[in-house]
Amino acid sequence: MMRRLETLGLGLRARGATAATSRRMLSTEPLPTAPVFEKSMPSLATGTFDWRDPLKLSASLTDEELAMYQTSRDFAQRELLPGVVNATRAGTFDRGIMNAFGQMGLLGLTVPKEQKQRWLPQLASGAKVGCFGLTEPNHGSDPSGMETKAAWDGYTGEWVLSGSKTWITNSPIADLALVWARADADNGAVRGFLIDRAAVDRVQPGAFATPAIEGKLSLKASITGSIFLDGVRVPRCAMLPYARGLGGPFACLNSARYGISWGAMGAAEACVEIARGYTLERKQFGAPLAAQQLIQKKLADAVTEIGLGLHAALAVGRAKERHDFSPEMISLVKRNSCGKALEIARNCRDMLGGNGIQDEYHIMRHSTNLETVNTYEGTHDVHALILGKAITGENAFVSGAAYRR
Numbered sequence: 001m002m003r004r005l006e007t008l009g010l011g012l013r014a015r016g017a018t019a020a021t022s023r024r025m026l027s028t029e030p031l032p033t034a035p036v037f038e039k040s041m042p043s044l045a046t047g048t049f050d051w052r053d054p055l056k057l058s059a060s061l062t063d064e065e066l067a068m069y070q071t072s073r074d075f076a077q078r079e080l081l082p083g084v085v086n087a088t089r090a091g092t093f094d095r096g097i098m099n100a101f102g103q104m105g106l107l108g109l110t111v112p113k114e115q116k117q118r119w120l121p122q123l124a125s126g127a128k129v130g131c132f133g134l135t136e137p138n139h140g141s142d143p144s145g146m147e148t149k150a151a152w153d154g155y156t157g158e159w160v161l162s163g164s165k166t167w168i169t170n171s172p173i174a175d176l177a178l179v180w181a182r183a184d185a186d187n188g189a190v191r192g193f194l195i196d197r198a199a200v201d202r203v204q205p206g207a208f209a210t211p212a213i214e215g216k217l218s219l220k221a222s223i224t225g226s227i228f229l230d231g232v233r234v235p236r237c238a239m240l241p242y243a244r245g246l247g248g249p250f251a252c253l254n255s256a257r258y259g260i261s262w263g264a265m266g267a268a269e270a271c272v273e274i275a276r277g278y279t280l281e282r283k284q285f286g287a288p289l290a291a292q293q294l295i296q297k298k299l300a301d302a303v304t305e306i307g308l309g310l311h312a313a314l315a316v317g318r319a320k321e322r323h324d325f326s327p328e329m330i331s332l333v334k335r336n337s338c339g340k341a342l343e344i345a346r347n348c349r350d351m352l353g354g355n356g357i358q359d360e361y362h363i364m365r366h367s368t369n370l371e372t373v374n375t376y377e378g379t380h381d382v383h384a385l386i387l388g389k390a391i392t393g394e395n396a397f398v399s400g401a402a403y404r405r
């Protein structure tokens, strides 16, 4: 008996065997005969596997959501894809796409509630462009150090804005800027101010300057700039009435971050689609690259992460609909989608070899763009700190000196 166990490569207590089975194996009693099934067990797997939708996200979406998905996808293929390579190559932003986005009903969602009636129709149609000014040259991840000031002028009944912002998407072409500043008449609380460029330029030419930032190697087809405020005067009503403290900008950021958790995965999907097609066509060592295990592993990892990432984003979206979500949930999916998409894009670029660095194959554009997406709206590491604080109760944002309480 012992020999039988040894031949099978089993110790005295075979791995996974219960005490009862081990006992039976050691006894001299005849072993019970195995039950014979007349028919094989019916398979519970009745669905098919679709690598484009590995975990059947589409089954969790409503008809309206599916229609929105299809319309947005068609729009991107028809209106955006044909021009994006040349725009990226030249580093130019096509202002006309804002109108096209507007016609699709895809704009104007980040305007604060209080100002929607005044600005929403024009922003939503793409007739006007807005920008969101939070980051400053000395304060990126830590906006609590904000230096931009809003001084109350009691004689004229105006706020006077001074300071600077940097890395602001669309600032050079914005008709409307939402700028966050410390209001002296409100004990230095952070408040949001809407600046109507045309109104300021009429009476204070040069006070509101928004030069473009040159030399970007990421998001080249998008325009990014600074904002310089040299005593810009805005009326009392330009201040958002209900947003007070950093909760104001963070509420806007939560929506944008949630959107990014979907968008980053979209970029990853595009990379996988291109890499799969390429490696099926391309033969090396007498076989398509897609037949090689290393290539298949990379594709399997990518499809897995995309499937999981999209379902995680949907879970947060559903929690938002139920008003049962926390900012940490958004940090989790923003961070996960960006980090994973960046890794997927880099791996897909690798699968295309030399062609992978060519812009007409698109993947490297996605990977360089994802470097920004991984950084803005809270960097990958800053979201780790948000989650770390929620997990441990310890605040790791503070400097070492401040931590030594």
Ligand SMILES: Cc1cc2nc3c(=O)[nH]c(=O)nc-3n(C[C@H](O)[C@H](O)[C@H](O)COP(=O)(O)OP(=O)(O)OC[C@H]3O[C@@H](n4cnc5c(N)ncnc54)[C@H](O)[C@@H]3O)c2cc1C
Pocket (backbone or CB within 6 Å): 131, 132, 133, 134, 135, 139, 140, 141, 142, 166, 167, 168, 169, 170, 218, 219, 224, 372, 375, 376, 377, 378, 379, 380, 381, 382, 385, 396, 397, 398
């Ligand atoms: C193309 C582009 C568009 C943008 N658009 C906008 C916009 O429209 N509006 C706007 O307000 N901002 C915008 N930003 C700014 C963006 O949000 C900031 O770049 C981002 O928040 C990071 O700030 P920072 O660049 O100052 O980096 P820093 O804050 O200086 O961070 C540098 C590095 O240090 C790390 N770090 C920071 N703090 C800690 C810490 N406590 N512990 C460990 N590591 C830390 C970060 O993770 C990062 O890796 C944009 C940026 C880019 C690149």
